Amino acid sequence: MNLLITGGAGFIGSNLIHHVIDDAKVAKLVNLDCLTYAGRLENLEQVAKHPKYVFEKVDLRDKAATLKVVEQHAITHVMHLAAESHVDRSITGPGDFITTNILGTFNLLEACRECWLSPKSKVQSPKFHHVSTDEVYGSLGATGLFTETTPYAPNSPYSSSKASSDFLVRAYHHTYGLPTVITNCSNNYGPFQFPEKLIPVVIQSVIARKAIPVYGDGMNVRDWLYVRDHAEALWTVLGKGKLGETYNIGGHNEWANIHIVQLICDTVDEFAPQLGGNSRSLITYVKDRPGHDRRYAIDASKIQRELGWTPAHKFEQGIRETIRWYLDNQDWVKAVLKK
Numbered sequence: 501m502n503l504l505i506t507g508g509a510g511f512i513g514s515n516l517i518h519h520v521i522d523d524a525k526v527a528k529l530v531n532l533d534c535l536t537y538a539g540r541l542e543n544l545e546q547v548a549k550h551p552k553y554v555f556e557k558v559d560l561r562d563k564a565a566t567l568k569v570v571e572q573h574a575i576t577h578v579m580h581l582a583a584e585s586h587v588d589r590s591i592t593g594p595g596d597f598i599t600t601n602i603l604g605t606f607n608l609l610e611a612c613r614e615c616w617l618s619p620k621s622k623v624q625s626p627k628f629h630h631v632s633t634d635e636v637y638g639s640l641g642a643t644g645l646f647t648e649t650t651p652y653a654p655n656s657p658y659s660s661s662k663a664s665s666d667f668l669v670r671a672y673h674h675t676y677g678l679p680t681v682i683t684n685c686s687n688n689y690g691p692f693q694f695p696e697k698l699i700p701v702v703i704q705s706v707i708a709r710k711a712i713p714v715y716g717d718g719m720n721v722r723d724w725l726y727v728r729d730h731a732e733a734l735w736t737v738l739g740k741g742k743l744g745e746t747y748n749i750g751g752h753n754e755w756a757n758i759h760i761v762q763l764i765c766d767t768v769d770e771f772a773p774q775l776g777g778n779s780r781s782l783i784t785y786v787k788d789r790p791g792h793d794r795r796y797a798i799d800a801s802k803i804q805r806e807l808g809w810t811p812a813h814k815f816e817q818g819i820r821e822t823i824r825w826y827l828d829n830q831d832w833v834k835a836v837l838k839k
């Protein structure tokens with residue numbers, strides 16, 4: 501397997517690379533990433549000198565450069581994670597979400613189509629795995645779960661750009677026979693997440709004794725999955741997922757935002773009492789995000805039933821490990837925020 505992982509310097513991508521680099525099936529692992537503010541090579545220090553690892557600083561919006569990577573490394577498998585990924589940024593500046601998430605995916609699909617489906621192609625049994633989000637399904641009320649057949653109803657520029665890329669991947673399978681799979685996953689947490697997303701923002705605010713911003717009434721509900729469980733699920737789908745199929749990935753783990761925030765406050769107080777304690781007093785409700793989806797919840801029974809994957813980490817354990825990681829890695833946090 502000559503594996504191309506796009507977005508490998510980001511949060512999920514770097515955890516995924518650590519997870520798969522030593523797998524015997526992988527002959528070469530190419531990380532294609534243009535290193536936006538969210539991409540950090542420091543996340544990959546442990547694999548940088550690995551004999552199988554190659555880094556390609558390429559922007560997916562550059563069609564010719566993207567094709568060159570797929571061609572030169574004789575790529576047989578793609579795990580496509582590179583994206584603009586932060587909903588708030590998509591509201592203040594949607595342009596990059598359109599060019600990277602939609603056009604970038606198109607360029608990568610075209611590169612694979614050219615290298616894998618042309619009559620002179622020698623690539624055997626290739627696979628294109630598109631990594632997507634549950635946000636494409638829109639918002640739920642108090643009950644119900646997203647299944648793989650839930651109609652798409654994206655509400656933010658981020659989720660609509662991901663929905664568009666899912667549709668392109670689907671179309672390349674149905675129109676050209678490109679061998680694809682898609683996964684739609686719920687919110688991830690864990691080490692190396694850029695401190696702009698809820699969990700690291702809250703941890704950092706507590707450490708800095710700054711106000712902890714909570715949108716609206718704090719009762720928006722998300723399903724949370726430990727990033728290392730997501731990496732294992734992605735690897736399972738690349739290996740065993742049926743072509744043309746979609747698999748939902750989730751943690752069976754719904755939390756209202758305010759309850760996660762309180763849990764983080766209490767855990768930091770326990771781990772680092774020298775910071776002063778009573779961190780819940782820092783919680784500050786702020787004006788709600790425009791179009792803020794109320795609730796996401798995933799039915800992940802298909803991937804369990806058909807491919808045998810379930811999350812291995814309990815949330816209570818994973819969140820403690822994550823908080824510990826951020827407390828122990830303040831140099832990393834300062835470096836990424838400086839960039």
Ligand SMILES: NC(=O)c1ccc[n+]([C@@H]2O[C@H](COP(=O)([O-])OP(=O)(O)OC[C@H]3O[C@@H](n4cnc5c(N)ncnc54)[C@H](O)[C@@H]3O)[C@@H](O)[C@H]2O)c1
Nearest residue numbers: 507509510511512534535536538539559560582583585688
């Ligand atoms: N974080 C989550 O909770 C979550 C949940 C479900 C799905 N996803 C999806 O998983 C993928 C990875 O998410 P993440 O949280 O790791 O994102 P991230 O923002 O941490 O990392 C994205 C990476 O993509 C790279 N990138 C961005 N634009 C690029 C371009 N034009 N060319 C090449 N590289 C580019 C960045 O440099 C960065 O390394 C995304 O596709 C996202 O939609 C994320």
